[in-house]
Amino acid sequence: MPPKRTIHFGLRGMGVAPAGSDRPNSGHHHLIIDSELPPLDQPIPSDFNHLHFGAGQTETEVNLPPGEHTLQLLLGDGGHVPHSPPVLSERIRVRVVDAASAAETPRRHPSAPNAKVYFVYPTDGAYIPRRPTIRFGLLNMGVAPAGVEKANTGHHHLIVDAALPPLDEPIPSDFNHLHFGAGQTEAQITLPLGQHTLQLLLGDENHVPHDPPVYSKPIRVTVTTTGRRPLLHRVVGH
Numbered sequence: 001m002p003p004k005r006t007i008h009f010g011l012r013g014m015g016v017a018p019a020g021s022d023r024p025n026s027g028h029h030h031l032i033i034d035s036e037l038p039p040l041d042q043p044i045p046s047d048f049n050h051l052h053f054g055a056g057q058t059e060t061e062v063n064l065p066p067g068e069h070t071l072q073l074l075l076g077d078g079g080h081v082p083h084s085p086p087v088l089s090e091r092i093r094v095r096v097v098d099a100a101s102a103a104e105t106p107r108r109h110p111s112a113p114n115a116k117v118y119f120v121y122p123t124d125g126a127y128i129p130r131r132p133t134i135r136f137g138l139l140n141m142g143v144a145p146a147g148v149e150k151a152n153t154g155h156h157h158l159i160v161d162a163a164l165p166p167l168d169e170p171i172p173s174d175f176n177h178l179h180f181g182a183g184q185t186e187a188q189i190t191l192p193l194g195q196h197t198l199q200l201l202l203g204d205e206n207h208v209p210h211d212p213p214v215y216s217k218p219i220r221v222t223v224t225t226t227g228r229r230p231l232l233h234r235v236v237g238h
């Protein structure tokens with residue numbers, strides 16, 4: 001839950017009455033925060049850990065610091081003394097997170113110094129066939145499948161004919177952004193004839209680039225039917 005939050009509560013089988021009232025079978029709520037139950041045979045203390053709702057409220061806004069907290073309800077009579085037997089809720093555990101982490105923006109993992117992704121095949125300027133097997137590697141960090149959180153690891157993404165995507169969010173997954181989430185270091189792809197650019201970008205378990213990002217320079221390749229440089233001039237004779 002966020003730091004500032006309205007807590008709602010209720011009472012069944014008895015009635016809510018303000019403090020000071022001596023109506024039978026009634027009482028008012030007390031919210032116990034981060035504390036054990038107080039002694040049940042005397043008035044419930046009134047302090048930061050024991051909030052009284054003596055006007056008969058059934059909701060309140062609380063302001064809790066980030067972290068784990070416990071909440072428990074305890075009914076008190078007109079004199080703030082618990083009933084016999086006491087009427088209380090389970091003690092629940094809540095975790096308060098600040099707005100930034102509540103927004104679920106995956107945090108970027110640091111990359112290792114000198115980490116590098118690189119192409120084994122093809123190299124810049126190469127002529128390649130229409131269904132080449134692209135081979136690539138990673139230096140100074142480890143390859144791990146998507147979904148596995150482990151420091152200094154990531155999986156490869158091949159960016160085809162596109163600029164680098166935004167580096168602070170998950171890498172898109174489409175024809176221009178191929179994910180190798182199983183930890184592959186080679187992949188057969190299909191490319192139309194002509195010139196293309198290929199670039200590698202490492203992503204963490206959530207497909208988010210590291211900080212600083214680990215990517216290769218884009219390379220330029222030319223796809224031909226033979227996978228070789230076309231012969232423009234045939235030299236005949238001597």
Ligand SMILES: [Cu+2]
Binds near residue numbers: 146180
């Ligand atoms: Cu990915």
